[in-house]
Amino acid sequence: MHVSVSEETAEQQPAAHQVSAFLERRREQIAQRWADAALFRTVFTVSRDEAVEAGRAVAAALAAVAASGRLEDIRAAGFEAVRDQLGRMAASRARTGTDPDGVAREVAALREPATELLRAEFDDPNGREALECVVALTALMGTLRLVVMETTVSAGEEVIARQREQLHEVATPVIKLWESTVAVPLIGTLDSARSQVVMESLLDAIVAERARFAILDITGVPTVDSLVAQHLMKTVAAARLMGAECIVSGIRPAIAQTIVHLGIDLGSVLTRASLADALAYALSRQGVEIAPLRTADPAADAGVR
Amino acid sequence: MTASRHAAPATLPIGSDADLAWVRQQVRQAAAELGFGLVQQTKLVTAASELARNTLVHGGGGHVVLTPLHTGQAQGLRLSFVDSGPGIRDLEQAMTDGYTSGGGLGLGLSGSKRLVQEFEVDSTPGGGTTVTVTAWATIVPPTRPGL
Amino acid sequence: MTGAAGPPLAGATGGYGFTVPVLRLGDVLLVTLQGELHDGMAEQLQHDITSRIAGSRVTGVVIDISGVDIVDSFLGRVLAEIAAGAGLLAARTVLAGMRPAVAITLVELGLTLPGLRTALDVERAMELLTGDPRDGERSP
Numbered sequence: 001m002h003v004s005v006s007e008e009t010a011e012q013q014p015a016a017h018q019v020s021a022f023l024e025r026r027r028e029q030i031a032q033r034w035a036d037a038a039l040f041r042t043v044f045t046v047s048r049d050e051a052v053e054a055g056r057a058v059a060a061a062l063a064a065v066a067a068s069g070r071l072e073d074i075r076a077a078g079f080e081a082v083r084d085q086l087g088r089m090a091a092s093r094a095r096t097g098t099d100p101d102g103v104a105r106e107v108a109a110l111r112e113p114a115t116e117l118l119r120a121e122f123d124d125p126n127g128r129e130a131l132e133c134v135v136a137l138t139a140l141m142g143t144l145r146l147v148v149m150e151t152t153v154s155a156g157e158e159v160i161a162r163q164r165e166q167l168h169e170v171a172t173p174v175i176k177l178w179e180s181t182v183a184v185p186l187i188g189t190l191d192s193a194r195s196q197v198v199m200e201s202l203l204d205a206i207v208a209e210r211a212r213f214a215i216l217d218i219t220g221v222p223t224v225d226s227l228v229a230q231h232l233m234k235t236v237a238a239a240r241l242m243g244a245e246c247i248v249s250g251i252r253p254a255i256a257q258t259i260v261h262l263g264i265d266l267g268s269v270l271t272r273a274s275l276a277d278a279l280a281y282a283l284s285r286q287g288v289e290i291a292p293l294r295t296a297d298p299a300a301d302a303g304v305r
Numbered sequence: 306m307t308a309s310r311h312a313a314p315a316t317l318p319i320g321s322d323a324d325l326a327w328v329r330q331q332v333r334q335a336a337a338e339l340g341f342g343l344v345q346q347t348k349l350v351t352a353a354s355e356l357a358r359n360t361l362v363h364g365g366g367g368h369v370v371l372t373p374l375h376t377g378q379a380q381g382l383r384l385s386f387v388d389s390g391p392g393i394r395d396l397e398q399a400m401t402d403g404y405t406s407g408g409g410l411g412l413g414l415s416g417s418k419r420l421v422q423e424f425e426v427d428s429t430p431g432g433g434t435t436v437t438v439t440a441w442a443t444i445v446p447p448t449r450p451g452l
Numbered sequence: 453m454t455g456a457a458g459p460p461l462a463g464a465t466g467g468y469g470f471t472v473p474v475l476r477l478g479d480v481l482l483v484t485l486q487g488e489l490h491d492g493m494a495e496q497l498q499h500d501i502t503s504r505i506a507g508s509r510v511t512g513v514v515i516d517i518s519g520v521d522i523v524d525s526f527l528g529r530v531l532a533e534i535a536a537g538a539g540l541l542a543a544r545t546v547l548a549g550m551r552p553a554v555a556i557t558l559v560e561l562g563l564t565l566p567g568l569r570t571a572l573d574v575e576r577a578m579e580l581l582t583g584d585p586r587d588g589e590r591s592p
Contacts, residue, residue: 157378200344203552210572237564238555243548243571322490329488329522347522347553351561354524358491402562416525416561 013069015129015136019118020066022133023059026117031055033113039106042096043089054089057082062140071139074146087151100152107148111141164193172198174205180212181282183275187220195231199238206244213282214239217275219250229264236269245270245285249278314372319360319386328357328369332384335371339380341442349382349440352417356386356436359413364388364434374439381441389433396426472497474504480512480581481505481543482574486519494530502537512581513538516574518549528563535568545569548577 023030034040034055035048044051064078065071093103118137122130172194177183182205184198202214216232218224224232236246249272251259259266272278283290315335317328332353336346353369360367367388374381393399402415414436418424423439472493475482481504483497501513515531517523523531535545546569550558558564571577 154378196344199556200552203555206572207552210576212572212576234556234559237559238552241547241555241558241565241570242550242552243573243576322492326488326490333521344553344556347557348560351522351524351557354522354526355561358524358526413525416563419560419562420557 013071013136015132016066016069016071016140018129018133019136019140020063022118022121022137023063023066026121027056027059027063029117030059030114033117034058034110037106037110037113039089039093039103039110042106043092054085057085058144062144065143066136066140071136072143074143074150076143079144079147083147083151086148087154090148090152094152094156100149100156103152104145104149107145108141110144111138114141172201174201176205176209176211177215177279178283178286178288180210180286181215181279182206182209182211182213183215183217183278185217185220185275188222190221190228190231192227192231195228195235199231199235202235203238203242206239206242211244212286214244214246215275215278215282216246216248217250217278218248218255219252219275221250221255224251224255224258226262226264229259229262229266233266233269245282247272247278247281249273249275314370316368316370318366318368319357319388320366321361325354325357325361329354331371332382335373336382336440336442339373339382339442341380341382341440345440345442348420349384352420352438352440353384355413355417356384356438359436360386360388360390360434364390367433374441379441381439383437383439385435385437387433387435392430392432392434393426393428394430396428400426472500474500476508476510477578479510480514480578481510482514482516484516484519487521489520489527491526494527498530498534498537501534502541505538505541505543510543513543513545514548514571514574514577514581515545516548516577517554518551518573520554521551523550523554523558523563525561525563528558528561528565532565532567544581546571546577546580549573 031052032055035044035051040051040055044054061078061082064081065073065076066078068076068078070076070078090103093106094100098106115134115137118133119125119130122133124130172184172186175183175185182202184202186198188194190198198216202216205211206214216235218232221228232248236248239246247270248266251271251273270281272281280290315331317331318324319328329350333346333350336349341349357369360369365388367386367390370383370385370387372383372385374383400415400418414426417438421438421440423437425437426434427437428434472486472489473484475484481501483501485497504510505513513534515534517531520527531547535547538545547565548571550570569580571580
C-alpha cells in the first residue's frame with residue numbers, strides 16, 4: 001500500500017484503506033464509466049472528455065476521504081476539493097427541472113459501476129475481504145450522495161434568497177419626475193422587508209438626485225393597514241430628516257376610509273389625491289407653474305361648439 | 306457550508322466616553338465583517354452606543370462582550386452589556402419611550418430594542434444589569450464564482 | 453465605509469484633542485461634525501456655539517453632519533438643544549447632510565427631531581437661511 005495514511009487509521013479500517021488504494025489505481029476506468037452515467041452525461045453535454053475529467057476529480061476526492069478513514073463524514077476534508085464542482089453539477093440538474101430526488105437517484109447510480117470494478121479486483125469476489133471493501137465503498141458513495149444533497153439544498157436556498165432580493169429591487173423603481181423631484185410608484189403589498197427596501201432606495205435617490213420633494217404613490221397598493229401606515233410615516237420622517245419633503249399620493253377612497261376606521265393619524269403627512277396632484281404641488285413649491293400653451297388659433301378652442 | 310471562521314468573543318471595557326467611541330468602532334467593524342449592510346450596521350452601532358452609555362451612566366461602568374454567531378447560512382452578532390450597578394427597579398417603566406432616570410431622552414432601552422432583532426434584559430435591584438441584544442445580517446447569498 | 457480598525461481613542465484625545473471646526477460665513481455659523489464625537493465634545497460644542505451666537509450678530513447656524521455615521525439619542529438631544537438655544541438667541545438652525553442610514557436609524561429609534569430644520573446639504577441649508585424665495589421661506 002502506498003497511500004500515505006496514519007498507521008492507526010490503516011489498522012483500524014483496513015477496508016477503507018483498500019478502497020482508497022483501489023480508487024487511486026482504477027481512477028481512470030471509474031471516470032470512464034461514470035462519464036456514461038446519467039449525472040455526468042447530462043451535465044457535461046459539450047464533450048465526453050469534460051465528463052471524464054469531472055469523474056476523475058470526484059474519484060480522487062473519494063480516495064482522499066477513504067484514506068482519512070472518515071467514510072461517513074460529509075465534512076471530511078477530502079470532499080472540499082470537489083464540493084463546488086458537485087454544487088455546480090447539482091445546480092445544473094436543477095435548472096433542467098430535475099427534482100432533488102432525481103439528483104439523489106443519479107448520484108446513487110454511480111455506485112454500481114464502481115462496485116463492479118472493485119469486485120473484479122478480488123480473486124474471490126464473494127470472499128470476506130471483498131465484501132468488507134464493497135461495504136466500505138457503499139458507505140462512501142452514500143456519503144457522497146449526502147454531500148451532493150447538501151449542496152443542492154443550499155444552492156436552492158441561495159436562488160430563492162437572490163430572487164427575493166431581485167424582486168424587491170425590481171418592484172420598487174425610484175423615478176426622477178422633475179428637477180429635485182423623485183417618486184416611487186408602489187405596486188402590490190407592502191410588507192416589512194419591502195417597506196425597508198422602498199425606504200432605502202427612496203432615501204438614496206434623494207441624495208443622488210438632490211431631491212427636495214419625494215412622492216410615495218400608493219395607487220397600486222391594495223390595502224393599507226396600521227403596519228403599512230406606520231412604514232409610510234417612517235419613510236416620511238426619514239426623508240424629512242434628510243431635508244426632503246415627502247408627499248403620499250394615490251390614497252383611494254376605500255383606503256382613506258380604512259385609515260380613518262383604524263384611527264391612524266396621518267395628520268403629519270402631506271397627502272394628495274393623485275400622483276399628478278402631488279407633482280403639481282412639488283412644482284408649485286419650486287416656483288414652476290404649468291399652464292396650457294397659448295394656441296395660435298383662438299378658434300380652435302371654440303371649435304368644439 | 307464552508308467552515309466558518311469562528312471569531313472568538315471579544316470583551317471591551319466601558320468606563321469612559323472614549324470607551325463608548327471604541328465600542329462603536331469595534332461593533333461596526335465586527336458587523337461589517339459579518340456581512341451586515343450599511344443600514345443594519347448603523348442600526349446596530351446606534352443600539353450599542355445607547356446601551357453602552359446606559360452601562361456607563363446608570364450602571365457605573367462595566368463591559369460589553371461581542372460574540373459573532375454563525376448558524377447555517379445566517380451571520381449574527383450578539384452584544385452583552387454587563388454592569389454591577391444598582392439594577393433596574395421597574396423594568397416595564399424603563400422600557401417605556403420617554404421614561405428617563407438620567408436626564409437623557411429616555412429612548413435608550415426602548416429605542417435600541419427597535420434597532421435589533423433580539424433583546425433581553427436581566428436585572429435585579431442591587432445586583433447589576435445585563436442587556437443582551439442580537440442582530441442578524443439579512444441573508445444575501447454570496448455569488449459563487451463560476452456558477 | 454472603511455472597516456479599518458482605528459487605535460483606541462482613549463489617551464490620544466485626552467481632553468478631546470481634536471476640535472470641531474466652526475466657521476463664520478457672513479451671518480451664519482457653519483459647524484462641521486465629523487467621525488467619532490465623544491459625549492463630552494458634543495456638550496462642549498453646544499456651549500461654544502451658544503456663546504459664539506451670543507457674542508455676535510449670527511442669525512443662522514448650519515450643522516453639517518454629512519461626515520457623521522451615527523447619531524444616537526445623546527447626540528440627537530445635543531443637536532436639538534443647540535437649535536433650541538440658538539432659537540432663544542434669535543438664530544435659526546439647519547441640520548444638513550444627514551445620511552440615509554442615519555435617518556432610517558433615528559426614525560426607528562423614535563427620534564424624529566421635530567423642531568429641527570433640515571437640508572440635504574450645506575448649500576441647501578445656506579439657501580434656506582438666506583431666504584431663497586423658491587422655498588417659500590421668509591428671509592430673516
